[in-house]
Amino acid sequence: MDSPHAIDSDQAGQIQDASRLEALGRAIKQVQYRHHRAVDTGLMDIGTTLAQWDALRAIGRQPGASAHDLAVYTFQSDQAFGTLANRLIRQGLIERRPGRGRRIEHHLTTPGLEMLETGYPVSQAVLQNSFTDLNEQERTTLLYLLRQILDRPLG
Known part of the structure; x- marks a missing residue:
């Protein structure tokens, strides 16, 4: 006689599929966490943090945002x-300027641009080291697959 708590093969397959998806999601998060930790450690050597450098990078890519x-x-x-x-303003790395209407724009200062440029080799070294075991085609495929996921709305 079957136990009232026993699961059938369809349920077992669903659990296994969910487990694989969770493992995939966790692996992506682990890679991201490892990148963040390594970049943050390297950036400390130049006097900034990942959060600060990422903000500088965003402003550098979108001046006036x-x-x-x-x-x-x-x-x-x-x-x-x-x-x-x-915090970045107090450090002299960015400045705010009035924009159209009530908009306040953010811009890098010269020291902010220098900090941004100094951080790129740190970030690139971590990423290069992380993806070194993947050949160019594998990296291209991984980027393509991740972008496919990002382009699909959730829910």
């Missing part, structure tokens, strides 16, 4: 980005 746009780009809340931007 609003705090909200930069918060979205750097995966932060508006409040968290505002606090970070204030």
Whole structure:
């Protein structure tokens, strides 16, 4: 007689599939976490953090962007980005300027641009080391697959 708590083969297959998906999601997060830790450690040697350098990178790529746009780009809340931007202003790495209407624009200062440029080799070294075991075709395929996932809306 079957136990009332026994699962059938379809349920077992669903659990196994869910387990594989969870393992995939976890592996992606582990790679990201490892990258962040290694880049953050390297950036400390040049006097910044990953969060600060990422904000500089976002401003460098989008000069004149609003705090909200930069918060979205750097995966932060508006409040968290505002606090970070204030810290970068005090360090002389960015400045805010009035934009159209009530918009406040963010720009790199010369020291901010220098910090940004100094951080690129740190980031590139970590990424190069991380992906060194993948050939060019494998890296291209991985990027393609991840972009496919990102382009698909959730829900």
